[in-house]
Amino acid sequence: MTTTEKELPLTDHLRELRQRLIKAFAFIIAGIVISYFFINEIFIFFSFPILSVMPQGKTLIFTSFPEAFIVYLKLAIVCGLMLSSPFWIYEMWLFIVPGLYTHEKKIGSLVSLISSVFFVAGALFGYFIVFPPAFKFLSQYGGDKITLMPSVSEYFDFMIRSLLGFGIAFLLPVVIGICGYLGILSVDMLKNGRKYAVIIILVIAALLTPTPDVINQFMLAVPLYVLYEFSIIAVYFLGKIDKFNVDSKEN
Numbered sequence: 001m002t003t004t005e006k007e008l009p010l011t012d013h014l015r016e017l018r019q020r021l022i023k024a025f026a027f028i029i030a031g032i033v034i035s036y037f038f039i040n041e042i043f044i045f046f047s048f049p050i051l052s053v054m055p056q057g058k059t060l061i062f063t064s065f066p067e068a069f070i071v072y073l074k075l076a077i078v079c080g081l082m083l084s085s086p087f088w089i090y091e092m093w094l095f096i097v098p099g100l101y102t103h104e105k106k107i108g109s110l111v112s113l114i115s116s117v118f119f120v121a122g123a124l125f126g127y128f129i130v131f132p133p134a135f136k137f138l139s140q141y142g143g144d145k146i147t148l149m150p151s152v153s154e155y156f157d158f159m160i161r162s163l164l165g166f167g168i169a170f171l172l173p174v175v176i177g178i179c180g181y182l183g184i185l186s187v188d189m190l191k192n193g194r195k196y197a198v199i200i201i202l203v204i205a206a207l208l209t210p211t212p213d214v215i216n217q218f219m220l221a222v223p224l225y226v227l228y229e230f231s232i233i234a235v236y237f238l239g240k241i242d243k244f245n246v247d248s249k250e251n
Contacts, residue, residue, distance in 0.1 A: 016095060017095055020091045020092065020094065020095045021091075023088075023091050024087070024088035024091040024092065025088075027084040027087040027088045027091070028080060028081060028084050028088055029080075030080075030084060031079070031080035031081065031082075031083040031084030032076050032077055032079075032080030032081075032084075033080070034080070034083060035075070035076040035077075035079035035080040035083060036072070036073075036076035036080075039072050039075060039076055042075055042076075042079055043071075043072065043075060046075065046156065046159055047060060047155070047156075049127065049131040049132055049135050049159075050135050050150060050155055052132070052135075053132075053135045053136045053139040054139065054148055054150075055148070058147075058148065058149070060150055060151070060152040060155060061149050061150070061151060061152065062151065062152045062153065063151060067151075067152060067153050068152060070153065071152050071153050071156050074156065074157075074160065075156065075160075078160055085116065086116065089112060089116075093108065093109070093112060096108070107181070107238075111174060111177070111178065114173075114174055115171060115174050118167075118170045118171055118173065118174060118227075119167040119168070119170060119171060120167070121170055122166040122167040122168070122169055122170025122171070123163040123164075123166055123167040125166060125170065125220075125223065126162055126163055126165075126166035126167075126208075126220075127163065129219060130166070130209060130210075130216060130219055130220060131159075131162075131210070133213075133215070133216060133219075134209060134210045134211045134213070134216050135210075137211050137213050137216070138210070138211055158210070162208065162210065165207075165208045166208060166220075169204055169208060169220070169224060170223075170224075170227065172224060172227050172228060172231060173227050173228075173230050173231040173234055176190065176228070176231035176234070176235060177231060177234040177235060177238055179235075180231075180234070180235030180238055180239065181235075181238045181239075185235060186235070186239075187232055187235050187236050187239070190228075190231065190232045190235060191232060194228075197225070197228050198225065201221050201224045201225055201228065202217070202221055204220075204221075204224065205217040205218070205220040205221035205224065208220060
């Protein structure tokens with residue numbers, strides 16, 4: 001950090017924050033507009049898991065006039081936030097970065113990139129791996145006396161919450177890695193806490209999976225445990241990097 005960066009008055013910081021927020025908001029609005037332009041394609045993509053298991057000729061329904069419009073708007077907002085996330089996150093990062101040391105800037109940039117990758121991977125995992133068998137399992141309860149007619153708003157609210165949940169769940173290595181870097185967790189603590197981690201992972205899997213089916217729950221629990229083991233390796237190497245930086249400063 002330079003002396004100028006450290007001694008910037010509060011008004012300058014607030015002015016820069018306002019400029020960054022305006023730019024971030026502009027990127028988000030642009031993302032929402034672009035998403036709404038392709039809303040039909042987005043709608044088809046997100047509705048495929050449920051439509052693929054519904055009887056031939058059946059489709060999603062809406063029971064009030066504004067319901068479909070509100071669903072389209074929600075989809076546009078969520079997709080717009082995700083589409084523009086590299087840009088508005090970068091604007092926030094530019095506001096934070098002057099107050100960091102060089103090695104902290106490098107680690108922060110790496111964490112931002114890895115977080116985006118893991119979040120998207122978690123959402124895609126839920127969409128392609130968990131949802132198809134889960135919806136197939138639930139649709140089996142239909143028959144001659146019970147007809148599957150899911151509401152479009154109910155389905156998409158569930159879909160958005162679930163995808164966000166899977167994305168956040170896959171951030172486990174990032175959270176553990178940050179805690180390890182800050183000294184809150186150590187490699188030994190993580191190794192000794194494996195049995196507790198398994199219990200917590202099983203609870204998370206039971207909460208996030210849409211069915212009580214044990215197989216579907218294990219489909220999420222297994223990759224989460226793999227990510228936990230990966231976190232131990234990440235904390236180990238982050239400790240090595242931090243020690244190297246400290247030794248370099250002393251020399």
